[in-house]
Amino acid sequence: MRRFLLGMVAGVVAVPIAIFVCGWFGLLSTTANVAAPAWEIAFAHRALDAAAARRAPRVTNPVAPTEANLLAGVKLFKDGCAGCHGLPDAKISTTVNLYPDAPYFAGYPPTEPDWQLYWFVKYGVRYSAMFAWDKQWGKDSAGRDLTDERIWTVVTLLKHLDSLPPAVDTEWHAKPHR
Ligand code: HEC
Structure with missing residues (x-):
C-alpha cells in the first residue's frame, strides 16, 4: 500500500x-x-471554459434584443470584430489567418451564456489575438465609459444571430458601409 501511494504521488x-x-529546455x-x-x-479549451464558468460574474445582460439594439450590435461587430471573426457571407468574409483561429460566429453562433461572452470580450483571452476590449471604446461627451454598454x-x-428580425438580418448580410 505504501509503495502504491508513493508511486501515485511520484x-x-x-x-x-x-x-x-521539456519547456525549459526547448x-x-x-x-x-x-x-x-x-x-x-x-x-486549453477546457481551461478556458472552466475559467469562464468559475470567474465570470453571473450578471444579467441589460441590453434587450430590440431591433434598434440589434442594429447597433451589427454595426459594432462589423467595425470592431469582423476583421478577425469574419462576416456572414463567404464572399465578403474578411477572416484572417490567426493562431489560434478566431471563431467564425456568423457560421457558428456562440453557445456560451451572455455573461460568459461579456467576460471574454471585456477581459480578452490570453495567448490569442483576442485582446481585452475593456476601455477600448473610450468615453462619450459626458465622460461616461461606453465599454460595458x-x-x-x-x-x-x-x-440572436439565429433569430434576427428581417430588417436586422438584411443589415447583417449587407456589405459593410465603408
Ligand atoms: C484581432 C483579432 C480579434 C478581434 C478584433 C476580436 N477578436 Fe474575438 N477572438 C479572437 C480570437 C483569435 C479568439 C479565440 C481565442 C481562443 O482560441 O480561445 C477570440 C475569441 C472570442 C470569444 C470567445 C469565443 C469562444 O466561444 O470561446 C468571444 C466571445 C469573442 N472573441 C468576441 C469578440 C467580439 C465581440 C469582438 C469585437 C468587439 C472581438 N471578439 C474582436 C480574435 C479577435
Whole structure:
C-alpha cells in the first residue's frame, strides 16, 4: 500500500515536472505552421471554459434584443470584430489567418451564456489575438465609459444571430458601409 501511494504521488508530481523541464529546455513546439496536438487543444479549451464558468460574474445582460439594439450590435461587430471573426457571407468574409483561429460566429453562433461572452470580450483571452476590449471604446461627451454598454450590445447580437428580425438580418448580410 505504501509503495502504491508513493508511486501515485511520484506519478502526479512527475508529469508537471516533465512538462516544465521539456519547456525549459526547448523541447516543446512553439511554431504556428502545424496544428497543435489534440491534447494541447483539448486542455486549453477546457481551461478556458472552466475559467469562464468559475470567474465570470453571473450578471444579467441589460441590453434587450430590440431591433434598434440589434442594429447597433451589427454595426459594432462589423467595425470592431469582423476583421478577425469574419462576416456572414463567404464572399465578403474578411477572416484572417490567426493562431489560434478566431471563431467564425456568423457560421457558428456562440453557445456560451451572455455573461460568459461579456467576460471574454471585456477581459480578452490570453495567448490569442483576442485582446481585452475593456476601455477600448473610450468615453462619450459626458465622460461616461461606453465599454460595458457596447460589449453587452454586441453580445446581444451574437446571442440572436439565429433569430434576427428581417430588417436586422438584411443589415447583417449587407456589405459593410465603408
Ligand atoms: C484581432 C483579432 C480579434 C478581434 C478584433 C476580436 N477578436 Fe474575438 N477572438 C479572437 C480570437 C483569435 C479568439 C479565440 C481565442 C481562443 O482560441 O480561445 C477570440 C475569441 C472570442 C470569444 C470567445 C469565443 C469562444 O466561444 O470561446 C468571444 C466571445 C469573442 N472573441 C468576441 C469578440 C467580439 C465581440 C469582438 C469585437 C468587439 C472581438 N471578439 C474582436 C480574435 C479577435
